[in-house]
Amino acid sequence: MAGTPGPSPDAARKGEAVTAGSDTLVDGLVARLAPKAKSLIVTVYGDAIAHRGGNAALGSVIALLEPLGVAERTVRTSMFRLAQEGWLQPRAIGRRSDYRLTETGSRRFEAVHERIYRQAQRPWDGQWTIVATGPAPIDTAVRERLQRDLGWQGFGHLAGGVMVHPDHDEAALRALLAEVGHHVLVVRGPAASWVAPEVFDEVVRAGWDIARLAADYEAFLDTFRPLWAALQRESRIEPARGFAIRTLLMHGYRRAILRDPKLPDELMPHGWPGAAARALCRNLYRRVEAAAEAHVSAVLHTAEGPVPDASPAYFGRFGGLRTMAAQVGFEGEPSS
Amino acid sequence: MAGTPGPSPDAARKGEAVTAGSDTLVDGLVARLAPKAKSLIVTVYGDAIAHRGGNAALGSVIALLEPLGVAERTVRTSMFRLAQEGWLQPRAIGRRSDYRLTETGSRRFEAVHERIYRQAQRPWDGQWTIVATGPAPIDTAVRERLQRDLGWQGFGHLAGGVMVHPDHDEAALRALLAEVGHHVLVVRGPAASWVAPEVFDEVVRAGWDIARLAADYEAFLDTFRPLWAALQRESRIEPARGFAIRTLLMHGYRRAILRDPKLPDELMPHGWPGAAARALCRNLYRRVEAAAEAHVSAVLHTAEGPVPDASPAYFGRFGGLRTMAAQVGFEGEPSS
Numbered sequence: 001m002a003g004t005p006g007p008s009p010d011a012a013r014k015g016e017a018v019t020a021g022s023d024t025l026v027d028g029l030v031a032r033l034a035p036k037a038k039s040l041i042v043t044v045y046g047d048a049i050a051h052r053g054g055n056a057a058l059g060s061v062i063a064l065l066e067p068l069g070v071a072e073r074t075v076r077t078s079m080f081r082l083a084q085e086g087w088l089q090p091r092a093i094g095r096r097s098d099y100r101l102t103e104t105g106s107r108r109f110e111a112v113h114e115r116i117y118r119q120a121q122r123p124w125d126g127q128w129t130i131v132a133t134g135p136a137p138i139d140t141a142v143r144e145r146l147q148r149d150l151g152w153q154g155f156g157h158l159a160g161g162v163m164v165h166p167d168h169d170e171a172a173l174r175a176l177l178a179e180v181g182h183h184v185l186v187v188r189g190p191a192a193s194w195v196a197p198e199v200f201d202e203v204v205r206a207g208w209d210i211a212r213l214a215a216d217y218e219a220f221l222d223t224f225r226p227l228w229a230a231l232q233r234e235s236r237i238e239p240a241r242g243f244a245i246r247t248l249l250m251h252g253y254r255r256a257i258l259r260d261p262k263l264p265d266e267l268m269p270h271g272w273p274g275a276a277a278r279a280l281c282r283n284l285y286r287r288v289e290a291a292a293e294a295h296v297s298a299v300l301h302t303a304e305g306p307v308p309d310a311s312p313a314y315f316g317r318f319g320g321l322r323t324m325a326a327q328v329g330f331e332g333e334p335s336s
Numbered sequence: 337m338a339g340t341p342g343p344s345p346d347a348a349r350k351g352e353a354v355t356a357g358s359d360t361l362v363d364g365l366v367a368r369l370a371p372k373a374k375s376l377i378v379t380v381y382g383d384a385i386a387h388r389g390g391n392a393a394l395g396s397v398i399a400l401l402e403p404l405g406v407a408e409r410t411v412r413t414s415m416f417r418l419a420q421e422g423w424l425q426p427r428a429i430g431r432r433s434d435y436r437l438t439e440t441g442s443r444r445f446e447a448v449h450e451r452i453y454r455q456a457q458r459p460w461d462g463q464w465t466i467v468a469t470g471p472a473p474i475d476t477a478v479r480e481r482l483q484r485d486l487g488w489q490g491f492g493h494l495a496g497g498v499m500v501h502p503d504h505d506e507a508a509l510r511a512l513l514a515e516v517g518h519h520v521l522v523v524r525g526p527a528a529s530w531v532a533p534e535v536f537d538e539v540v541r542a543g544w545d546i547a548r549l550a551a552d553y554e555a556f557l558d559t560f561r562p563l564w565a566a567l568q569r570e571s572r573i574e575p576a577r578g579f580a581i582r583t584l585l586m587h588g589y590r591r592a593i594l595r596d597p598k599l600p601d602e603l604m605p606h607g608w609p610g611a612a613a614r615a616l617c618r619n620l621y622r623r624v625e626a627a628a629e630a631h632v633s634a635v636l637h638t639a640e641g642p643v644p645d646a647s648p649a650y651f652g653r654f655g656g657l658r659t660m661a662a663q664v665g666f667e668g669e670p671s672s
Contacts, residue, residue, distance in 0.1 A: 127523075127525065128521070128523045128525075130466050130468075130523060132466075132494050132495055132498070132500075132539075134494065134495045134542065135494070135535060135538035135539040135541075135542045135543075136534075136535070136538040136542075158468050158470065158471070158498065158521070159468055159470045159495050159496055159497040159498045160495055160496045160497070161495040161496070162468070162494065162495045162498045164468075170528070174528070174530055183532050183534060183535045183538055184531075184535065185464070185494070185527060185531060185535050185536075185538075185539055186527060186528040186531050187463075187464045187466060187523065187525050187526065187527050187528075188525045188526070188528065189463065189464075189523050189524045189525015189526065190523065190524070190525065191521060191522060191523050192506070192510070192522040192523075192524065194510055195520075195521060195522050196519055198472075198519060199471060199472070199519045199520065199521050200521075202471035202472040202519055202521075203468075203471040203521055205471075206470065206471045206472075207471075
């Protein structure tokens with residue numbers, strides 16, 4: 001594979017043998033992450049099916065997930081539940097079914113994908129958004145729900161009834177407030193130029209549980225750093241195995257970023273493990289994704305036949321996945 | 337006097353007789369306002385002495401206050417106390433004393449004068465300043481003092497530990513926070529464009545005691561509206577009487593604005609009495625100030641002789657006090 005540290009020609013010829021031994025590696029990840037099947041399927045729809053048209057025959061999803069050791073029966077049950085929860089829309093064709101990602105499901109992915117696949121954070125503009133839920137009298141239950149939902153959007157507590165974020169998602173905030181229907185004051189602006197720089201650290205420490213967030217990233221790093229070392233020793237990654245690794249990588253990274261309020265890098269402590277986790281995730285993804293896509297191309301289909309090629313946006317993930325030469329050749333063998 | 341509704345020629349000729357009867361009017365104001373002598377002297381230094389060099393012989397201050405019925409002994413005691421409190425700096429010259437307004441005293445006046453004499457509020461830029469005292473752990477006593485002082489600067493409560501003002505005095509805020517030495521987050525910015533307009537009313541209602549403030553202004557209007565009607569019937573205002581009225585007017589207006597947080601007009605309810613009070617104060621001031629200044633010119637002196645003419649800034653009070661012709665002639669009789 002172009003752009004990655006080259007395997008020795010000997011190792012390349014012995015590809016199958018290397019692959020055989022490495023099931024241990026996937027098994028170890030599965031044991032460590034203990035993913036739920038439903039959660040894995042959501043990951044797969046977001047990471048592997050959405051950019052291939054968003055539709056898949058049930059049988060092909062079962063085949064896709066086989067390298068992860070998920071049993072057919074478990075996939076069937078999980079897909080049924082995901083349809084009930086509004087993620088997937090089933091369509092019966094004879095005795096078979098296609099499951100298409102719904103509008104709702106797509107929207108849910110968008111925010112997560114923006115966080116996972118962008119290469120780096122944009123520079124912070126130095127402004128803060130302050131949301132005061134208090135001016136109008138508010139029912140306790142409504143306020144608690146509002147604060148919880150603002151928390152999910154990454155807002156931290158500045159004071160009772162007042163939440164803050166340095167770089168929030170304006171559209172998501174607006175949608176939430178429209179949904180809640182309660183009057184709040186939302187102000188965005190820079191801190192006064194004469195505010196002491198330590199104040200920003202104090203706002204971050206008071207508003208968010210940074211230690212817990214750091215622990216989430218450390219757990220991710222502990223799990224996936226050995227994988228990087230192991231993959232450095234491999235010449236060629238077998239498609240099914242690449243797919244299993246990529247899916248588990250996305251599963252682990254989604255879990256790590258789950259509670260991340262996406263504060264600008266400028267506000268995080270030195271040596272913040274979130275930055276290392278992002279770098280490791282990107283490197284691993286680029287290492288295995290061509291193999292993973294080969295598995296998708298080989299297995300995934302709908303009632304109309306094979307799924308479309310990956311959309312151009314796919315190749316922009318993590319700031320660009322491949323060189324041009326590699327893009328042309330990615331369906332089959334590595335071009336190098 | 338140029339620019340005010342003209343008296344009839346008859347009334348003008350009977351000026352003295354009208355003046356004689358009007359002591360009742362000053363007495364009525366004094367009875368109603370019940371001003372303390374020390375407070376009156378502060379008003380006089382701010383309104384009548386500061387723009388004439390800021391220095392005055394004790395004897396001339398006694399003469400200046402005579403039309404207000406303040407006894408010589410009371411003036412002496414009050415001046416002594418004001419010197420102790422840092423407002424005035426005495427200087428002995430033989431057996432007499434000059435009292436000069438101190439730097440501290442001048443600074444204290446500046447903020448008040450800016451509020452009293454400016455013609456109208458500048459348009460609001462639509463931004464809010466939010467001060468969060470909470471991010472760093474803070475001692476309860478320090479927080480309470482900080483919130484009280486912010487309250488004096490006009491800030492209202494947005495939530496526990498968070499105060500807000502739409503149009504605060506940045507220099508005063510910065511000075512206060514430097515003095516307190518506690519870390520706070522200060523953010524200034526516009527509300528999001530999609531925030532419901534009712535939210536601003538709710539912020540104002542929750543943050544400030546608008547009813548009490550309105551009552552202060554209504555009390556001022558009740559006291560001074562009859563004065564305006566009475567002065568309309570007079571042809572010429574005698575200097576000592578003009579001075580007494582102007583001083584009581586400033587005393588009453590300062591009391592009325594004492595608790596005013598100076599919110600932009602755009603945020604106040606319709607028919608806000610603060611606007612009427614401002615208009616009445618301006619009209620009364622322009623009606624009597626030439627007479628009042630004539631009293632100051634005739635009476636006020638220092639060890640070096642008469643005080644300087646009024647500084648140019650004086651004529652800019654309330655958006656401009658006189659026409660050019662009237663300015664030239666103001667030391668003596670009204671030019672009309």
